[in-house]
Amino acid sequence: MQLETYISDLLYRYDCVIVPNFGAFLTHRISAKLHETTHSFYPPKKALSFNEQLQTNDGLLANYIAEVEKIPYIVAVEKIAKQVKSIKSYLIEGETIELNNIGDLLLNKEGNINFEPSQHINYLTDAFGLSQFTTTQVSREVYKESVEAVEKVIPIAITPEKRVSTSSASKPYFKYAAIGLIFLTIGGLISSNYYGNQIDNHNQIAQEEANEQLDAKLQEATFVINSPLPAATLQVEKLIGNYHIVAGAFRVEANSDKKVQQLKDKGFKARKIGVNRYGLHEVVYSSHTDRVEALNTLRTIKRTHNRDAWLLVKALD
Template sequence: MLLDKYISELLYRYQCVTVPGFGAFLSEIESATISGSASTFLPPRKVISFNSNIKNNDGLLANHIALAESISYGNALIQIATQVNQWIAALEDRDKIVLENIGEIFVNGEYNWVFQPSQNINYLISSFGLNSFVTPEVKREVLLQQAEVFEVKEPIVLQPKQSKKNYSYLKYAAAITLFFGAGLSAYKIVHDQQVATDTLRVQKEVQQEVQHRIQQATFFIDAPIPTVELAVKEEKRPYHLIAGAFRSEKNAEKAQKMLVDQGYDARVLEKNNFGLVPVAYGSFKTMEEAESLKNKLYKEESIESWLLID
């Protein structure tokens, strides 16, 4: 059975995919980055990590395999256990496990499992079609200033000729210009005052006419417009932070009540295709809000949760 194929399918929708008895593959959203001198652009993506300490069966992988291969839930668990035993035996022999589109797991010199994620695939659905690309490094040329050599020549000085003409008539021209300038300034002042007076008179007449029309107006509407009732559409919250999934609806309701008592806006979601009833810590408008609560639960209370997207 190609177990890595089913794990890869679930990583598109869920933040945590647990392989019972082996470990969990976790995904975390990473923003777009630009790195390197050649400006390598990497789009937003999900970074995959592996935690060998999370081994409890949450039913997600087994239910997915049972539905995909049309087998029972119990048989799906048996097939998972068989594959897990093969993986563990390979790691004990210090062989490398290659999981297609997920990554590689091998044993280091201290006998610890090391996970190397694959860079060939992006599990963030919102980044579909965005590929990484590299822009060439911009090379700037240094311009050298070349010294220019100029021939130094002696300056040529022009001596003005002495004029013996009489320019006494210029003082009379200046007096005449001053006289006309003063006359024009006085005329402009009188003209501006007359325009301001006329404008004020027109504004007063317009204001009186407006007041007269307001006094004569009536404010009764014979046929008022009927009241329009608008239906308020509930805001969509497609991102659910799942606390657990239950086969019994009563157990799901108990879990929801317990989370509400703890201060969470918990809710019971609709039964999924595997016959399980998910219970969410809360539902959010954006993935960033859900990721924030998920990280807070993990850091402060060491609680594992996963994200369900409608």
């Protein structure tokens, strides 16, 4: 039994997963941040930690294993205990236990378990599709200081009175030309609006007459079909369910359409389920109404096709 697989599945939906008689894996949300020195952007995520003091069985892990493997609850508890015993024996011998997609476990000199979380997976489903990236620093030039420096060296003096009086005296006909241009513009606008209204009225009257003629023709016409076509019955499978196995999310919709077609060519009932809160087009392998069926399908896909596939619980409109 791969215990880390079941723990990893539960960490997407719960903040605490207790392994009886061993410890608890905890998650807490960390907001997105920007490193001021390296200019690197880090998306929001769930940080993973381990608490050796929490060992009381709360039933979450055992019930999940019993449901997935379709075994009694007590048998699931026994399988967990056997796996924990094996892990502890390896730790006592000084070996490092590597839990896939979770982290590494190692005993320190005091006999306590040290945990180093994995950095290759983000258990925050809201941040799916986001990754770390680095931007270049934006440099801004201060133009105001440059202008002030130029003004100190070359002062500029403007005399409005002289400019106005000279231009008015030398070219008085500009005033009359401006007034005439304003009247021409207003007259053109009024004429254009009047002409446009006349065209609209003409088109409306013509449309009403055409509609009346069409109604008269339809009332007089008689439709007779001598050889009607046979009725065609199409069976379309409706993809429903709130449990979706996600294959990926794409910023460009054309890429999501291409992914859907690729999965359909491989026999999956792939489709798009809409755009998430980050503007990404989500593509799923399939949708299911039964959670156990969805988990079994997810395990098969992770084993045979895509180990990064994950289960999304979402009610679609």
